Amino acid sequence: MVTNVSMASAVNEGAVHWDPYDPRYFANPYPVFRRLREEAPFYYNEQYDFFAVSRYEDVVRTLGDRDTFISARGDILEFIKNNTPMPPGMFIYEDPPLHTIHRGILTRVFTPKKMNALEPQIRAFCANALDPLVAGGEFNFIDDLGAEMPMRIIGMLLGIPDEDLKKVQHFVDQSLSTEPGKPMDTSGASLGGDVYADYIDWRAKNPSNDLMTELLNVEFVDETGTTRKLRREEVLTFIGILAGAGNETTNRLIGWTGKTLAEHPDQRRQIHENRGLIPQAIEEILRFEPPGPAVSRYVARDTEFYGTKVPEGSAVVGISAAANRDERKFANGDSFDIHRERVPHLSFGYGFHNCLGNALARIEGRVALDEILKRFPDWEIDLDNARLSSTSSVRGWETLPAYAPNAKRGTRRPKAVAPETPAPVPAGAETWKMTLKTPMGPQEMTAHLIRQGDSLSGRVDSPAGSEAIHDGKVAGDVLTWILNVKKPMPIQLTFEVKVQGDLMTGSVKLGVFGSAELTGARVHS
C-alpha cells in the first residue's frame, strides 16, 4: 500500500512524470494531470514511447484532426504500440470511408429520441433492483445497478429477451466456472461476441423489431461501391462492441455518481430537492470523473505540438480527464460544481469518433440517479469494501457498497470479492511466469501446465482469479490452449506459445480485441 506521503512526493517532486500503468496514480490522477497541463503540455514518456496532451485545446485538436491523428490502429495505447490487427467491422477503429459507412449504420439506431423512449424500461429496472434494498438501507452502486441495468438495456435493444439474457449470463457463468476436481466444461460455444452467435442465426430466421434484426437486414454501399448486407462476422463485431461499450462505461458513470455525490452532500441535497438539476449534475459528474479518461491516436503524418516535431508513426494519448479540468476552459476545474457554466466536456470524446451511445448513457445515468434519490436521499460509501480499477481505457469502481444513515450495517457483502485462494498446483506441473502486453496494460499470469503426449492441461493464475485451461494441445515445442476469463470482462483468450528451454514467446488472441504479445520464463521449484 502506498502512503500519502510517497504518493505526494511521486507527484510533486522532480520532473513531471506520468505512467498510465502505475497504480499509484489510479486513485487520484488529477494532481499529475495538473502538472502535465502546466509544466509539460506536450509530454513524452520514454519508457512506453508515447506522447500525451492534456490541455483542452490540444485534446480537441488530436481528436478533431482525423487526417493527422488516425484511428485505424486503435484508440488504446497498447493497440497502437503493438500494431494490433482489427477484426472486420470494428468501426471504432476505422477511418473514412469505412468508418463513415459502418458508423452510419448505427447512428440512426442510437438517436436521442429513440434512447429517451427507453426511459420507462430503465426506470422499471432501477425500481426493481432498488426496492428490495430500501428496508435494509445498504446498496451497491455497481453490483446492484451499474453491472446490471446497462447490460439489460443493451440486451433489450439487441432483442435478447430478458429471460434469454439470463440464460446467456447463466451460460457464461457456467462455462467459466470449474468445480473442484472437475475439468471445465468446454462444450460451450465460447465467450465474447461468440455468445451472441446463436442468437444471430436464430434472429436471421426469426426477425423481430430489434437491433439485431436491423443489423442483419440493413443494406448499405460498402467501400467497393457494392450494395450489400453486413456479413455475419461484421454483425458479431458490431454486437460485441455495443455489448462491451454499453455495459462497462455506463457502469462506471453510475459508480462515479455514487462516489462523487457522497463527497458533496450539499449538492446532492440540492439535486434531491430539485430533480430538474439532474441533467447538469450528470454532465458535471461526466466532466469530473470520466469513465474513459484517455483516448489515443496514431500519427499518420508528421506534425508538431509546441514547436516539437511529432514524427509519423508516433502514438499520442489525449487525456480527456486532464482536459476536462483545464483552467483555460473550466474555472476551478478541480472543483465539483453542478452549477458551473456549461462548457462541453470531452468525456464522450470529440469529433467523428465521439461516443455513439452518449444519448443512452445520459438517459441511463439520469434515471439511475433519480431512482436512487427517491429511495436513498443520503448515503455514505463503505470505502473499506470498495474497489477501484484503472486501465488505459476505463477508470472506475469495480464494486462500491453504500449505506443509508438508517442502515443495519453488514447485512450485505459486495458480490465480487478478492481472488480466492488458488487451488494446489497440480502434481508434476511445469510452472511459467508469463507477461501479456494487453490493452489493459501489462498483465502478469502464472501457468501451471502438464504435457501428456500431444495434450495439455493445467491452469492459469492471474490477479482476477484462477482458471483451468481447456483445448490444450502440444505440437513439438508449440503449446496452444484456451482460457476463459471473467474479469475485467468476459473474454476468451487463445494462447499460442513456443517453448525454448526455459523461455516462452508467443501471442494471445483476446476475443474480438486483437491479440497481445506474450513472454514467459520457467519457474524452477
Added chain:
Amino acid sequence: MPKVTFIEDSNGSEHVVEVGVGLSVMQAAKLNGVPGIDGDCGGCCICGTCHVYVEPAWRQRTGERTDFETATLEFAENVQANSRLGCQINMTEALDGLVVRVPGSDR
C-alpha cells in the same frame, strides 16, 4: 443584439429571442427556454439534440454544415437539406433576423 426567430414545427408557435454576438443558436434557444432544443452535450457537436431547419432565405448566410456536423446529424431524425445543428451556427450581426424551424418540439 441580433435576433433569432424559432418556429416550432409541430404547432407553428414563434419565439423571437435576442442573442449576444458569438453565442450559438443552440445557446440562444437554451437561454430563452425554446422547447425542442436540448443541447445535451453543451455545444460539442456530439449529440444532435439542437437540430434546426434554416429557412431557405438564410441558408447562404449561415453557411453549409461541415462533415463533422453531417456525421452528428445522423443522430437526428427527419434530416433535410437545410438541417443544421444550432450549436454550430454562431451569431453575428449579419445573422440578425435569422429564422429557423425546430423539428424536435413535439417531443
